[in-house]
Amino acid sequence: MTRTWRPPVAWGLLVPGLAVLLFAYAAPMLWVLRMAFNRFIGGGGIEITFTVDSFADVFTDPYYLRVAWTTVKLGLLVSVVTVIVAYPLSLFLVRTTSRFRGLLTILAIAPMLVSSVARTYGWMVVLGNQGLLNSVLKGLGLTDTPVQLANQFSGVVIALVQIFLPYAVLAMTSGFGRLDDTLEQAAASLGAGRITRFLRVTLPLTLPGVLTGLLLVFVLSISAYVTPRLIGGGRVFVLASEIYDQATNQLNWPLAAALSLVLVVVFGVAVTVFGLLQRRVERWVSGR
Amino acid sequence: MRKEYPGAQAPAVDGVDLRVRQGEMLALLGPSGCGKTTTLRMVAGLVEPTAGTITVAGRDVTQVPVHRRGMGMVFQSFALLPHLSVAGNVAFGLDMRKLPAAEKKRRVAEILDRVQLGHLAQRRIGQLSGGQQQRVALARALVVDPSVLLLDEPLSALDAKLRESLRTEIREMQLSSGTTAVFVTHDQDEALSMADRVAVMDAGRVAQIGTPQEIYENPADVFVATFIGRANLLDGVLGTSGVDVPGLGTLPVTTSRPPGPVTALLRPQAVQLLDSPSSQGFAGNVRSASYTGDQITYRIDAAGHTFEVDTVATGAPLDRGAAVRIAWEPAAVKVLPPRNAT
Amino acid sequence: MSHALTRRSALLGGLGGAALFGLAACSSSATGSSSKTADSGSGDANALTITGFSGAFADQFQAEVIGPFQEANSGTKVTYTPATNSAELLAGLRTNTSKATYDLVIMDSSVSTTANSEGLFSKLDSSIVTSLGDLVDAAVIDEGYGPAITIDSLALIANPSVFDTLPDTWSALAGSTYKGQLALQIADTRGIALIAGLSKELGLDYKKSIDEQLAQMKKLAANAQTFAPQPNLYDAIRSGSVGAGVGWNARAQALHDESPKELIVQVPQGLGVAQISTINLVETSTKKDLAQKFVEFAISADSQQRMAEKAFYGSVNSTVKVSDTIDARTASTTGLLADDAPIDWAWIAPNYADWVQRIQREVIGG
Numbered sequence: 001m002t003r004t005w006r007p008p009v010a011w012g013l014l015v016p017g018l019a020v021l022l023f024a025y026a027a028p029m030l031w032v033l034r035m036a037f038n039r040f041i042g043g044g045g046i047e048i049t050f051t052v053d054s055f056a057d058v059f060t061d062p063y064y065l066r067v068a069w070t071t072v073k074l075g076l077l078v079s080v081v082t083v084i085v086a087y088p089l090s091l092f093l094v095r096t097t098s099r100f101r102g103l104l105t106i107l108a109i110a111p112m113l114v115s116s117v118a119r120t121y122g123w124m125v126v127l128g129n130q131g132l133l134n135s136v137l138k139g140l141g142l143t144d145t146p147v148q149l150a151n152q153f154s155g156v157v158i159a160l161v162q163i164f165l166p167y168a169v170l171a172m173t174s175g176f177g178r179l180d181d182t183l184e185q186a187a188a189s190l191g192a193g194r195i196t197r198f199l200r201v202t203l204p205l206t207l208p209g210v211l212t213g214l215l216l217v218f219v220l221s222i223s224a225y226v227t228p229r230l231i232g233g234g235r236v237f238v239l240a241s242e243i244y245d246q247a248t249n250q251l252n253w254p255l256a257a258a259l260s261l262v263l264v265v266v267f268g269v270a271v272t273v274f275g276l277l278q279r280r281v282e283r284w285v286s287g288r
Numbered sequence: 289m290r291k292e293y294p295g296a297q298a299p300a301v302d303g304v305d306l307r308v309r310q311g312e313m314l315a316l317l318g319p320s321g322c323g324k325t326t327t328l329r330m331v332a333g334l335v336e337p338t339a340g341t342i343t344v345a346g347r348d349v350t351q352v353p354v355h356r357r358g359m360g361m362v363f364q365s366f367a368l369l370p371h372l373s374v375a376g377n378v379a380f381g382l383d384m385r386k387l388p389a390a391e392k393k394r395r396v397a398e399i400l401d402r403v404q405l406g407h408l409a410q411r412r413i414g415q416l417s418g419g420q421q422q423r424v425a426l427a428r429a430l431v432v433d434p435s436v437l438l439l440d441e442p443l444s445a446l447d448a449k450l451r452e453s454l455r456t457e458i459r460e461m462q463l464s465s466g467t468t469a470v471f472v473t474h475d476q477d478e479a480l481s482m483a484d485r486v487a488v489m490d491a492g493r494v495a496q497i498g499t500p501q502e503i504y505e506n507p508a509d510v511f512v513a514t515f516i517g518r519a520n521l522l523d524g525v526l527g528t529s530g531v532d533v534p535g536l537g538t539l540p541v542t543t544s545r546p547p548g549p550v551t552a553l554l555r556p557q558a559v560q561l562l563d564s565p566s567s568q569g570f571a572g573n574v575r576s577a578s579y580t581g582d583q584i585t586y587r588i589d590a591a592g593h594t595f596e597v598d599t600v601a602t603g604a605p606l607d608r609g610a611a612v613r614i615a616w617e618p619a620a621v622k623v624l625p626p627r628n629a630t
Numbered sequence: 631m632s633h634a635l636t637r638r639s640a641l642l643g644g645l646g647g648a649a650l651f652g653l654a655a656c657s658s659s660a661t662g663s664s665s666k667t668a669d670s671g672s673g674d675a676n677a678l679t680i681t682g683f684s685g686a687f688a689d690q691f692q693a694e695v696i697g698p699f700q701e702a703n704s705g706t707k708v709t710y711t712p713a714t715n716s717a718e719l720l721a722g723l724r725t726n727t728s729k730a731t732y733d734l735v736i737m738d739s740s741v742s743t744t745a746n747s748e749g750l751f752s753k754l755d756s757s758i759v760t761s762l763g764d765l766v767d768a769a770v771i772d773e774g775y776g777p778a779i780t781i782d783s784l785a786l787i788a789n790p791s792v793f794d795t796l797p798d799t800w801s802a803l804a805g806s807t808y809k810g811q812l813a814l815q816i817a818d819t820r821g822i823a824l825i826a827g828l829s830k831e832l833g834l835d836y837k838k839s840i841d842e843q844l845a846q847m848k849k850l851a852a853n854a855q856t857f858a859p860q861p862n863l864y865d866a867i868r869s870g871s872v873g874a875g876v877g878w879n880a881r882a883q884a885l886h887d888e889s890p891k892e893l894i895v896q897v898p899q900g901l902g903v904a905q906i907s908t909i910n911l912v913e914t915s916t917k918k919d920l921a922q923k924f925v926e927f928a929i930s931a932d933s934q935q936r937m938a939e940k941a942f943y944g945s946v947n948s949t950v951k952v953s954d955t956i957d958a959r960t961a962s963t964t965g966l967l968a969d970d971a972p973i974d975w976a977w978i979a980p981n982y983a984d985w986v987q988r989i990q991r992e993v994i995g996g
Binding site for chain 1: 332333353354361363369384412414428438
Binding site for chain 3: 121230232251
């Protein structure tokens with residue numbers, strides 16, 4: 001981590017990027033921040049003023065606290081399940097010596113080529129009461145009444161896990177760089193069986209990748225809008241859909257802005273916590 | 289023992305049959321790709337042999353998985369677990385053997401003292417120098433009292449100076465613990481200086497096995513002769529009175545080989561440089577000289593051959609073109625199979 | 631090491647940035663979409679720009695009103711831009727007060743009364759819009775301002791292969807036969823209309839309280855399979871993924887004619903809830919004469935008759951004569967809504983957001 005001197009021209013190269021960031025990111029965010037302190041007048045009117053009414057609404061109304069909790073719960077559940085599902089796949093892709101490795105990796109991330117809207121509709125077809133899954137269960141005589149999966153929380157989790165799986169695989173395969181066959185061979189030569197090798201060597205060394213995967217999927221999940229909206233049956237209220245409702249249906253822009261800032265804070269907390277955790281873990285597995 | 293990799297044209301290891309004696313250190317020496325590492329990994333259990341068996345103290349361990357073979361291995365890259373401390377790495381094998389904590393602690397401390405790392409027990413691996421890492425790897429492999437210690441190019445990741453001092457250290461550790469050891473190297477000096485016996489490997493086969501002295505003085509063929517040390521090779525035909533070499537006449541030799549085409553070996557140290565006014569030996573001229581302080585190596589053209597000759601340095605080297613005579617004891621000439629036959 | 635660190639922090643930074651950027655983009659979309667057609671047709675004196683509902687209504691309105699208008703007035707060009715919903719239109723009007731994006735706006739009467747009160751729309755000139763005098767009572771929302779252009783009613787809809795008949799009351803949907811079979815898209819105007827319908831059925835006054843109506847609605851909600859049918863209510867029912875639901879009469883009647891075996895519709899006798907859309911003149915329009923000429927055309931007896939016969943909208947014009955069969959299937963004051971007391975959308979307007987919120991929290995989320 002040596003500091004290198006950069007010639008001024010390098011800073012010049014940053015100007016277009018900074019300009020885009022300022023224009024497309026900083027300016028709208030400041031606008032959102034300002035909007036959150038305006039007052040909402042029924043029927044869509046907005047009074048330009050300075051009040052914390054919207055924040056008071058958000059923090060005193062149990063409904064919004066519940067929405068925020070649902071959002072975080074969804075993020076945690078989806079990220080943990082996705083990473084558990086993606087882990088063996090990523091490990092296989094990193095370790096395989098097959099000449100089809102490139103192809104397999106492309107196959108693993110190929111679902112990203114299909115938009116998440118299309119994949120969500122796909123899951124509705126699979127999980128619906130007349131859907132593939134229930135038809136199979138019925139055909140096998142395992143159930144008479146359809147298992148309710150679509151139009152509720154569990155359906156959202158299932159669909160999001162599948163939708164974010166490629167992201168997790170990408171993040172984890174690139175984060176598994178410390179994995180080295182000879183380390184496991186060394187452990188084996190010292191008497192460690194398959195499970196011990198996994199627990200004491202593979203798992204610790206892949207932890208940085210796991211954390212990256214968790215963070216990525218968590219952030220994607222708590223900002224997911226389309227999938228909770230489409231497959232949630234109108235029952236699953238998350239911050240993203242609540243922001244949309246407040247902004248476009250209720251026209252309560254100050255409240256939508258306040259909720260947006262809450263989401264930003266959730267993002268910030270997640271990124272900070274994971275960042276600290278990751279730094280510790282990275283130090284730990286790097287042997288420094 | 290035999291190992292074929294799918295898709296490879298020739299087997300990586302082809303008919304290797306080695307016997308390692310209790311407590312000895314055997315070196316597997318050969319150029320890269322000769323199959324020495326594959327052989328070692330088959331012994332360790334990291335590579336499954338296509339055919340053949342591996343026996344330790346009379347027990348067939350061919351089907352025993354690596355973690356139950358009870359061998360110790362030192363890897364070329366050391367393969368230290370970066371998330372564990374020095375002590376943690378050394379204790380790893382003892383953990384696997386479920387030793388009581390006190391016993392474990394004692395043995396770890398003991399072995400770390402022996403490799404002079406007692407004071408670094410709590411260090412992280414990334415904070416150690418290459419030589420220290422090497423010693424941790426050695427301590428980790430030895431602390432479990434392995435039936436066999438396997439070392440895969442243990443010194444090749446280190447710089448030249450460190451390599452030499454660690455050679456002695458490894459050898460002393462092995463001798464004092466009495467552990468049977470097999471180590472793989474491509475460095476002939478390393479093999480000759482450390483091992484009780486050396487197996488020279490070439491193209492998946494053992495070309496020759498013997499003590500360093502046997503290998504050096506009586507190489508089995510031209511490959512061994514040239515891989516270990518330098519050699520003057522003279523092609524000729526073995527007759528009843530000696531080897532008939534074009535330009536040199538018949539050189540008297542002692543050999544049990546049947547008559548026919550052979551290659552005669554003459555080590556550079558065995559050739560003597562005579563004072564000019566002499567009738568012995570063969571006349572020649574200095575082609576080039578290389579001075580290394582204690583020794584001068586000449587290349588001398590004589591009787592249609594170019595000889596490499598080592599002399600003890602006494603004063604300035606002879607000029608290029610200087611007239612000299614060279615000679616050798618008849619016993620110094622070794623008869624090898626003809627070189628195109630190997 | 632340094633590479634790993636840099637890559638990781640770049641990833642985190644990128645993530646955070648992307649997330650925030652997405653948010654900002656999301657929250658500014660309400661203004662973004664209203665300006666995308668900002669200069670359409672404004673240069674041409676004979677060009678008129680109208681915005682309103684998307685989907686089936688847009689197609690029918692193009693075919694039955696805009697097309698004939700252009701034929702009758704050669705040289706005029708009318709552009710129709712579908713919008714997401716009325717609330718979004720209102721937001722667009724508010725942010726674009728200096729320059730007119732649209733000349734005419736078709737929206738829910740509950741929203742247009744708000745816009746009228748904020749001065750976003752102009753009163754109409756009865757010398758141009760002569761049919762104002764022929765309007766049925768229900769079609770006059772704010773005297774002098776944009777009148778109703780269509781009248782519809784909340785209706786019960788079902789897939790006949792799941793339920794071959796439909797009940798006579800809204801509350802009947804709480805019955806156990808409907809368990810897990812209902813699509814109740816009620817976190818919007820449908821829910822507001824259902825509050826009104828339940829008020830009638832239970833003899834309650836929504837101007838006093840909606841507590842009991844919401845309690846009753848919650849019993850219906852217990853049978854809901856979904857509160858957000860996909861891809862939309864009508865297709866969800868036609869495909870059989872839900873058995874029944876609450877929707878709009880006009881659309882359902884048209885779909886019934888298209889495929890009678892997949893969808894049936896019924897407005898409970900005497901419990902219909904009029905849903906009225908108005909056509910409004912934008913205050914800042916520079917083509918008010920032409921725009922009012924279009925309004926006159928749209929509410930004329932001829933246009934209204936076509937909308938009734940082809941799209942099953944109740945007529946706003948009292949001089950329209952349609953067949954009894956058609957009349958019985960449309961939300962006209964002589965047809966489906968004959969016995970019904972009108973709903974006071976102008977009174978509901980300021981409570982709209984609050985009611986939707988209460989439905990969302992007490993009925994759906996509760």
